[in-house]
Amino acid sequence: MTAETLRQQTVDRLLPSLDPVRFVAADGSAVEAPEGYVAPPDDLLREAFARMVVGRRFDAQASALTRQGRLAVYPSSRGQEACQIGAVLALRERDWLFPTYRDSVALVSRGLDPVEVLSLLRGDWHCGYDPAAVRTAPQCTPLATQTIHAVGMADALRRRGAGDVVLALVGDGGTSEGDFHEALNYAAVLRAPVVFLVQNNGYAISVPLARQTAAPSLAYKGVGYGMPSEQVDGNDLVAVLAVLSRAVERAREGRGPSLVEAHTYRLEAHTNADDPSRYRDEAEVAAWSAADPLPRLETYLRGRGVLSDAEVAACAARAEEVAERLRAELAVEVLGDPLELFDHVFATPTPQLREQRAQLAAELAHGAEGAEEAGGR
Template sequence: MTRTRSSRKAAAPPAEAVPHAMTDDMVQLLTPSGEVTDAARLPDPDTQRHLYRLMRRARHFDERAWVLYRTGRMGVFPPYGGMEASQVGTAAALTHEDWLFPTYRDTGAALTYGLPIPQTIAYWRTSPHGWAMPENLKVLPFYIPIATQYPHAVGAALAEARRGTSNVAMAFIGDGGSSEGDFHEALNFAGALNAPCVFILQNNGWAISVPTRAQTKATNLSRRADGYGIPGVRVDGNDVLATYVVTREAVERARRGEGPTLIETVTYRVKPHTVADDPSRYRTADDTAGWDEKDPVVRLRTHLLAQGHLTEEQDAEIVREIEAEFEAALAEADAYPEPTPAEIVNHVFAEPTPALRRQRAELLAEEGQ
């Protein structure tokens, strides 16, 4: 019997069948207009102001990075403007005893966790002065490969458990990365071994130029946790208060030895994939319609002003402090000495391999040292 290959092609799902939208099954504490939906779960006013300041600080870095890139003072940078709540609200739930595994788009999370601004600038300048992470921070360099950070985070979490600590590991991924095998293997691995992990899945609508609806028929990515026997939570990723509360609960659960959680933060990549990208080539105004009105910084500011937790004068002072901090950090980064070629091999392994030693010796010889 002869078998022939079918010429039929699977029909792509219509755009309206698999929306990237905010639905009723999602945790939300503040509406886009700043109105409270669940007062009982709100963090205290001091925490709300702290989260607001962290978001303003993260946004300022993102905005200044664009300027630095366009004036030749920064390398290609993946902007995250509009996703501050997703990154700040998650990373703010950690302590410096915990682990952070960021993707290339999670500069806001790394800054929130404590990565110094001068070093962050140096990293995105591709300078060796930004390659080695601070010894007092358990943060990994920004992951460029997709999804490899998830199994690494499980390993770090299991190591902490074996040491008898209550420390957790938090790893980030995008909606596109959640289709990678490493994502699923890590969730299964963590669930089976009860690893103290918090997995953050930032569903920002796009995997470079591919919309979420084109890569999966699933409309609730947090449900992927069900297949691995772990909790999954979907949260409004433009609501920093809801994101923080949900993440804090997951972190505390992991600390108690109750295992991992997958958190899907529903947000949107309003900016290009990188500063060198042109999103108008693959998405339309209809794709991005309505997301500016969901701005996370404006949302929390509106709430804080309405509740009397923040005044216009205090807000202006926060902005002045953030601007001054960044300019001082930029001056420090500008003062770093020019890197030498041999520095490219200095931070590959804690103990250099014989091959790296030979390469370093060759580079030094070329430099006349």
């Protein structure tokens, strides 16, 4: 074997498939299984469907609560559930997940309390849950900064020899950030057990993918760092789970990181503050709606005879229970203490922090006294 042949084989192992990996067509029919991949078992796919139903209902309820003023903001992930639930099911309980602000459905699917998941979006100062207890990092709003954190955690796990894996979620807009590229390079050099899942929904808020990169696909960005890459139909949960499971096991075996690009679509606005009609047309949304991952998986499972009407009804009932609890618990006003702004900034507060805290405490006390006097007149 010549050196040139060896180099070419190495490059070929890093390159993604020419077309996104797919097991299920947009209409729910099965397609020929892609080479090198095995479909997940039916019982796991039924569990994925159940979680997807709950996730879709959670997302709709959170959006409604935002319109009612119960949440400060909510970034919907409707249409991207196959990516988020596929990511969660590819992991073990001890593995770590590093989400973005749009990945609330992933957190709910991972078993986190739905009310706690929304704490940050209510305007609270903390993420609502204990990251160490649930092996899930806080949802990250700054683009791609969580990818660096994910690699750091993965390297720590590698050094401990725990056999645990980290999965970092990131959007297509995040791939244009320097943190993303630093994370890929850092992970590849250290052979860290981390998988990067890019949810490419076509837009960084309103900026289309063509304005972000000239690469044939985002998956090719891994090749430059010596990292195997793959692209997958992000609305096909069967394919997402198959691809991610292989990447996760590769990392668990000590063979280093992987980059996976999932082609998907955000059916709703970027957030409640966004007007998507300014940058995309109804025909585009309709085309992607026809490839909606939820009915797509349901049709596929029904066609295989492994999903019944009773199971679908039970999933819907469970989803309504989650929505009802959200409505009830988020209707309760939370009275925050402004002085908590200064807690947990440093282990030992600096003189400046102590001074600022005292100043705010005095202003609050003065305001309370004024309100009390006004009430007495």
